[in-house]
Amino acid sequence: WVIEDDYDGEFHWRGQEIAAMQAQAAAGEALYLGTAAKALMPGLRLGWMVLPEGLVEPMRQAQRNLGLGANIHAQAALADLMRGGEYRAHLRRMARVNGERGEALVAALRARLGDEVTAELPDGGLQLALLFPGAAREAAAQRALQAAGFAPSRLSGFGLAHRPTGLVTGFADATPERIARFADVLAAALAAPPQGAP
Structure with a gap:
């Protein structure tokens, strides 16, 4: 099986939505996982699986054995929202x-940093890759942003053979003030002389 965590x-806002592999795979080849954590709130602990018929009962039993049940009222409310179309509208x-x-x-990044940083908004998702040269600059920028309360990841940590440098940051909680602060801190970090990568 292919396990697909969508x-x-x-969160797709432009271009054509990419269909889930589960919808394109031959019957029973892909298991589709989803969650309401990002769309509603993580504390609800609600997720779902789209499974081949033969796996439904074994997965129910496994879930029961693990004791990781979610609140049944929250489950029923989410199911109603899905059936009525309100969840899709949300x-x-x-x-x-x-x-x-x-x-x-x-x-804001283009206004503050010009072409020193490459940042292209994807057609969906909640994260943005920021590309700029230099492992030492990548490390310094990450440290400076973390000290300012942000939580970027180093882009070089996502590659195997080709490892571009830069950062990956989320923007789901971005306010105009946080965006301006992020751009200012990143600009200052990239302007400072490199100290060497850890």
């Missing part, structure tokens, strides 16, 4: 809002 797939609203936040972040 991470951020519900996802469309959130995708629009998050797209606007991502566009604001890219605009």
Whole structure:
């Protein structure tokens, strides 16, 4: 089986949505996982799996044995929202809002840093890759942003053979003030002389 965790797939704001592998695979080849954590709130602990018929009962039993049940009232409420179309409408609203936040972040980075940083907003998702040269600059920028309360990841940590340098940052909670602060801290970190990568 292919296990497909459609991470951020519900947040698509432009271009054609990419269909889930589960919808394209031959019957029973892909297991599809989803969650309401990003669209609603992580504390609800609600997720779902789309499974071949033969795996439904074994997965029910495994879930029971693990004792990781979610609140049945929250499950019923989410199921009602899904059946009535309200959940999909909420996802469309959130995708629009998050797209606007991502566009604001890219605009602020371009205004503050020009072409020193390459930042292209993807068609969906909640994260942005920022590319700039130099492992030492990548490390310094990450440290400076972490000290300012942000939580970027080093882009070089995501590659195997080709390891571009830069940062990956989320923007789902971006306010105009946080966007401006992020751009200012990143600009200062990139302007400082490199100290050497750890």
